[in-house]
Amino acid sequence: MDKLKYASIPGMLKHTASQYPKINAVGYKREGEYKYLAYDKYFDRVLMAARGLKKVGIKKGDRLAIFSETRLGWTISDMATQALGSVTVPIYNTNTPEQAEYIINHSGSKLVFISDRFQYEKLMKIRDKIPQVELVVSFERFLGDKSLPLVTLHQLSEISEPLNDKERKELESGIDSIKLEDVFTIMYTSGTTADPKGVLLTHKNIIANLHYIRKELGDVLDPGDVMLTFLPLSHVLGRTAAYYLEIHEAGCMAFAESIDSVAANLVETKPHLMISVPRLFEKVYARVNDSVHEMKGIKKKLFNWALKQGKKYAKDYEKTGGKNKITFSYKIANKLVFGKLKSKIGADRIKCFVSGGAPLDKTINEFFWSLNIAVLEGYGLTETSPVLSVNTFDKIRFGSVGNLIEETKLKVMEDGELLFKGPQIFSEYYKNKEMTKEAFDKDGWFLSGDIGHLDEDGYLFITDRKKELIVTAAGKNIAPQPIENMLKLNKYIESSFLFGDMKPYLVAIITPDIERLIELAKIKKINYMDLQDLVKNEKVKEFFSKQLEKINSTLPRYSTIKKFVLLSHDFTIDGGELTPTLKIKRRVISDKYKEDIESLYEK
Numbered sequence: 001m002d003k004l005k006y007a008s009i010p011g012m013l014k015h016t017a018s019q020y021p022k023i024n025a026v027g028y029k030r031e032g033e034y035k036y037l038a039y040d041k042y043f044d045r046v047l048m049a050a051r052g053l054k055k056v057g058i059k060k061g062d063r064l065a066i067f068s069e070t071r072l073g074w075t076i077s078d079m080a081t082q083a084l085g086s087v088t089v090p091i092y093n094t095n096t097p098e099q100a101e102y103i104i105n106h107s108g109s110k111l112v113f114i115s116d117r118f119q120y121e122k123l124m125k126i127r128d129k130i131p132q133v134e135l136v137v138s139f140e141r142f143l144g145d146k147s148l149p150l151v152t153l154h155q156l157s158e159i160s161e162p163l164n165d166k167e168r169k170e171l172e173s174g175i176d177s178i179k180l181e182d183v184f185t186i187m188y189t190s191g192t193t194a195d196p197k198g199v200l201l202t203h204k205n206i207i208a209n210l211h212y213i214r215k216e217l218g219d220v221l222d223p224g225d226v227m228l229t230f231l232p233l234s235h236v237l238g239r240t241a242a243y244y245l246e247i248h249e250a251g252c253m254a255f256a257e258s259i260d261s262v263a264a265n266l267v268e269t270k271p272h273l274m275i276s277v278p279r280l281f282e283k284v285y286a287r288v289n290d291s292v293h294e295m296k297g298i299k300k301k302l303f304n305w306a307l308k309q310g311k312k313y314a315k316d317y318e319k320t321g322g323k324n325k326i327t328f329s330y331k332i333a334n335k336l337v338f339g340k341l342k343s344k345i346g347a348d349r350i351k352c353f354v355s356g357g358a359p360l361d362k363t364i365n366e367f368f369w370s371l372n373i374a375v376l377e378g379y380g381l382t383e384t385s386p387v388l389s390v391n392t393f394d395k396i397r398f399g400s401v402g403n404l405i406e407e408t409k410l411k412v413m414e415d416g417e418l419l420f421k422g423p424q425i426f427s428e429y430y431k432n433k434e435m436t437k438e439a440f441d442k443d444g445w446f447l448s449g450d451i452g453h454l455d456e457d458g459y460l461f462i463t464d465r466k467k468e469l470i471v472t473a474a475g476k477n478i479a480p481q482p483i484e485n486m487l488k489l490n491k492y493i494e495s496s497f498l499f500g501d502m503k504p505y506l507v508a509i510i511t512p513d514i515e516r517l518i519e520l521a522k523i524k525k526i527n528y529m530d531l532q533d534l535v536k537n538e539k540v541k542e543f544f545s546k547q548l549e550k551i552n553s554t555l556p557r558y559s560t561i562k563k564f565v566l567l568s569h570d571f572t573i574d575g576g577e578l579t580p581t582l583k584i585k586r587r588v589i590s591d592k593y594k595e596d597i598e599s600l601y602e603k
Contacts, residue, residue: 001407001423004211008178008203010046010083013247017043020250023224027254027269028072034254034268037072047163047171049080052156054171056111056135060085063107063186067100067123068115069093070233071255073139073153075243077113078233083175088185089198090234092580094573097125099196103188104130106198106431113153116140124148180204186430187236189382198430199236205385206240208423210248212405213241216392217376220351223250225272228265230256232580236386237356242275266346274350277357278364279582281375282488284345285364286513288371289491306333310370314398317369321394338372352376352393356386357581359462361485362399369398377401379462381448383439385424389460400459410454411445417466418452419445451479468586470500476558478506483551483559484584490547492516494570497589498561499597505562507600509593510544511570531568541566563600565593 006012017025021040028035037045058064064081066088068074081088089107091100093115100122104112110132114120120136127148136150144150163171180203188196221227227246231238246253254269256262262280292303309330316324342348352374355365360377368375374393379401380386388410391402404410408422425446428436440446451469452462464479471477480498487496487510494513500506512535520526520543521534528534544566552560571577576588590597 001208002211004180004204004207006203006207007180008082008175008182009184009206009244009247010079010175011178012207012244013043013046013079014172014175016247016250020223023250024226024252025247026072026075027226027252029255029257029265036252039250042076044163045076045157045159046079046083047168048157048159048161049076049153050083050171050174051163051167052158053080053084053086053111056156058084058086058111062086062111063089063109065089065091065100065104065107065109065112066234067091067093067095067112067119068139069258070229070231070238071115071139073113073115074233075253077137077153082178082184083171085174085178085182087183090185090187090239092232092234093119094580097122101126101129103196103198104133107186107188108132111135111137113137114139117142120144120148120150178203180207187234187239187382197432197435199382199426200428200430201236201385201426205424205426206244208407209240209385209387209405210244212407212424213245213387213390214248216390216405218393221246221249221251221273225249225251225351226254226269226349227251227273227275228256228262228269228271229253229275230259230262230265231275231277231357235357235581236382237275237277237380237581240385240387241354241356263345268346270346270349272349272351273354275354275356277581277583278355278360281353281355281360281364281368285367286491288341288367293491303337306337307370309333310338310372311366313372314366314369318396318398321396334372341371342373347373350374354378354390356380358583359401359481359485361489363489366398379460380424381450383426383446384420384422384448385426387424388420388422397455397457397459400455400461402460403458404460410460412453415466416451416453416463418448418450418460418462420448421445470498470506471502472500472506472558473502473504474558478559483555483561486551486554490551492520492544492547495584497571497584497586497593499590503601506559507597508548508561508564509567509589509596510564511567512544514570535566535568565596565600567593 017039022038024036025039025042026037064086066074066077078088089109091103112133114136124145136148137153137156138150139153141152182203183200184203185201186198187201188198229242231242233239233243256265310333313330355375355377365375376391378387378390380388387405388408389402389404395403411419449466450462451464451466452460454460464481468480469477470480483498484496487493492513493510495511497509498506524539526537526539528537534540548561571584573580577585579585
């Protein structure tokens with residue numbers, strides 16, 4: 001293993017701030033425009049917050065929870081906590097009071113950072129059940145209740161009082177004393193199939209992961225380059241790749257206002273790099289196809305011609321690892337079509353997008369490369385900090401999650417489960433020896449729970465989660481995700497969920513693209529009272545049956561979808577069907593729509 005450059009994450013920030021003091025570290029939207037903090041000012045804000053935490057009695061090893069969406073206050077709180085050798089415990093801002101209660105109590109957190117009044121009111125609902133919480137620190141100002149002491153992050157930091165030399169020296173000395181093996185966070189899994197587990201991660205896990213990601217991707221970020229950050233920092237992909245990576249490379253984190261505003265913020269910030277989950281690429285893919293569908297005459301012919309040149313370029317790039325010759329036709333296509341499209345979506349300066357968190361459909365990835373927009377897909381888990389493998393500019397295979405990064409070892413079991421070893425892999429689940437024991441085999445290999453294989457060139461392909469494989473009554477093993485991704489490529493389908501465990505055939509719950517569904521109703525002159533009425537209309541059902549027939553024709557008979565239910569709404573985070581990183585919660589959906597599913601098996 002290589003010698004690592006940094007001993008801790010705050011040590012990495014300290015070094016970057018000393019080397020690049022005047023380069024922008026963070027950007028955030030305020031009063032309608034983006035404001036920026038340079039690294040020297042940002043590091044001062046971190047030290048001030050650490051000073052405040054020290055004054056209220058926070059010590060090394062204490063656990064402090066962060067209950068907030070992605071924003072500037074999140075990163076300052078996280079770094080300030082780490083600077084004291086304390087441990088951060090992220091909580092998704094979408095979590096319910098009861099979910100937050102479990103994490104706060106299980107971790108033993110004595111202080112909670114929150115974004116605003118909304119999260120404070122959640123804590124008030126469970127105040128009697130979290131007696132160990134001594135203080136709440138909010139990123140916004142409002143009045144609290146005396147039963148739950150509240151200060152703002154500015155008040156805690158005493159922002160109007162500059163750090164004196166003694167304070168700075170003591171705090172920086174504390175950072176220098178942190179060791180690579182020290183635990184810096186307990187990250188709770190989002191719990192798609194079971195209760196969340198607290199994953200202990202050390203500075204070494206993250207620093208090693210960043211070091212080897214950098215070796216694989218090269219100069220994907222230069223000092224001062226902008227990365228638009230919107231993923232929840234409570235998720236390990238967002239935290240490592242969309243937060244710590246910028247600091248490692250002296251880049252600038254520009255915070256999106258929300259997931260819904262990403263499209264607008266892309267245009268405003270024109271980032272050089274962006275980490276995302278597949279859902280964003282699926283939506284852009286659908287939007288571009290919509291625009292093409294509405295084009296007429298020469299404009300449509302030009303786009304289709306350009307896309308043809310782009311597809312040839314993408315295939316040649318994949319085959320040669322980027323050593324393919326750029327044809328004159330492709331240069332023209334790029335100038336007349338792709339360049340304008342990239343500018344329209346704010347990707348003028350983009351070096352690449354990185355996709356993770358869930359499988360990205362091969363068709364969508366190839367489509368982006370055809371438009372001269374590089375998307376590098378990778379793979380990992382919370383327990384692996386997260387990156388285990390990634391496609392790179394000179395080693396790429398569409399449909400795969402790339403080659404293993406350096407120092408990562410893989411063993412494939414007979415049933416296809418992937419087992420790993422490497423410096424980025426966690427050591428234990430907090431307060432859960434039994435689950436920790438189950439997570440490793442007798443030789444110390446981490447059992448990922450994912451099914452996959454390596455091809456002859458060392459590219460890793462993920463089939464599905466082991467626990468999510470559907471085993472039909474006939475004993476057929478079916479991976480639902482690839483089929484669900486195929487369904488989502490249909491322009492009339494927004495999301496889908498497959499079911500069929502121990503059943504004679506597969507069924508699906510489908511959420512339609514509402515705008516297209518309404519357009520369809522106009523074309524077919526369907527009268528309806530509301531959306532609930534529309535999805536039950538026989539003409540609509542017949543139409544979607546034909547859409548399924550097209551998809552079924554490409555599948556083995558045992559994995560075809562025999563029946564389906566149409567919902568009048570999409571799966572959402574608020575509805576409980578999606579995790580904060582937009583993955584479907586299979587157990588929640590199967591419970592929530594149990595009656596609908598059972599009706600599809602009635603004789």
